[in-house]
Amino acid sequence: MRTRRGQGNIRRQVRTREDGSKHIFWEARPYVTDRTGMRKRLCIYGASCAEVQDKLVKLRSHQFDDFRVARLWLSDYLDTWLATIKSNRQHRTYELYEAAVRNHVKPNVGTVRLSELRRDHIRDLFERKMSSVGSRMKQVVYRILSSALTAAVEDDIIMKNPCLRKDKPRHTPGELTFLNKEQALSLVEAAKGEEHYALILLALTSGMRQGELFGLLWSAVHLDGGYLMVRAQLTKDQDGNPALTAPKASRARKVDLPAITIAALRSHQKLQEPKGPWVFADINGEPLSEDRFVRNHFHPLLKKAALPHIRFHDLRHAAATLLLAAGENVKVVAERLGHSSAKMTLDVYAHALPTLQKPATAKIDEIFSNRRLDGRLKDKQTL
Secondary structure, eight states: OOOSTTTOOEEEEEEEOTTSOEEEEEEEOOEEEOTTSOEEEOOEEESSHHHHHHHHHHHHHHHTTTTTGGGOBHHHHHHHHHHHHGGGSOHHHHHHHHHHIIIIIHHHHTTSBGGGOOHHHHHHIIIIITTTSOHHHHHHHHHHHHHHHHHHHHTTSSSSOOOOGGGOOOOOOOOOOOOOHHHHHHHHHHHTTSTTHHHHHHHHHHOOOHHHHHTOBGGGEETTTTEEEEOOEEEEOTTSOEEEEOOTTSSOEEEEOOHHHHHHHHHHHHHOSSOOSBSSBOTTSSBOOHHHHIIIIIHHHHHHTTOOOOOTTHHHHHHHHHHHHTTOOHHHHHHHHTOSOHHHHHHHHGGGOGGGHHHHHHHHHHHTOHHHHHHHHHHHHHO
């Protein structure tokens, strides 16, 4: 099929695959000239002649756009993309994205032209340049690049997204840090009489996320009923001020409370001054600062209890592993934690609890014990 002068002919191509099947596609090889005067030949493919023709029209429109795309750095485009999504992301998520772009993308591939970004750049970024970075951060960077480049395709800035799903980094679970039963009891004992005893106890007995604990309102706590509702988490808005948003799973959940925690919360509510809507508040009645609490109260408490240095969030891991080690049903644990499925709970915690294999082995041994097998053999011989 003939096209405009300089756009090249659109040709039907047939390739034979290794299995003998035929792959039919359409191809055009137009010339383009960038702003520097350099003339290049491109290869454009499509499943139909019309698809290739449409791509040629888009390509031609880009050439008349003062070659803006041809000269746009990836780092500059990501700055624009971040500004675009800022109002649609939670403050912490935006901060995570901005830091990931600043620390990992810009130093490694930021100086690549957006129009020249290829799959090889993406693979080299994850396999070589970010080889020492944790798998979670690699997944964050992949998610950023995939979303940003998809937006670039949708806005007709580039023709194809080079960030392919097959190149998505896999998450390799790291070592979880959690307290065992004796350590958890030591922490609770050390916290007795302290200002934030109820907070420590609730974290260990509920498995709530850090933001859910600090964003807890008295209106969600039903002490007479022995439960609380997790409906929100404390985050920060775009100005860095405290704000309540939906919990991570975006749905409310009920968490039943043990008697010791109910008693601690009753005492905490009675002594709390000034009275206000927040369960855990500062002297001004505002939500308790997470960073300040960890620095001024939690870390000194660990030292007092002679415990290793852990994050406050690790109390959530302790709550989960203690329940699983006690034989609690994994589905029940998943519901308390707010996980979307029991599989997610097992993926996170199963490898951290090798001792769970011992009870299972004992049960199997009981089922197939020699005594029971011998008895069955004797019964058969009698018959």
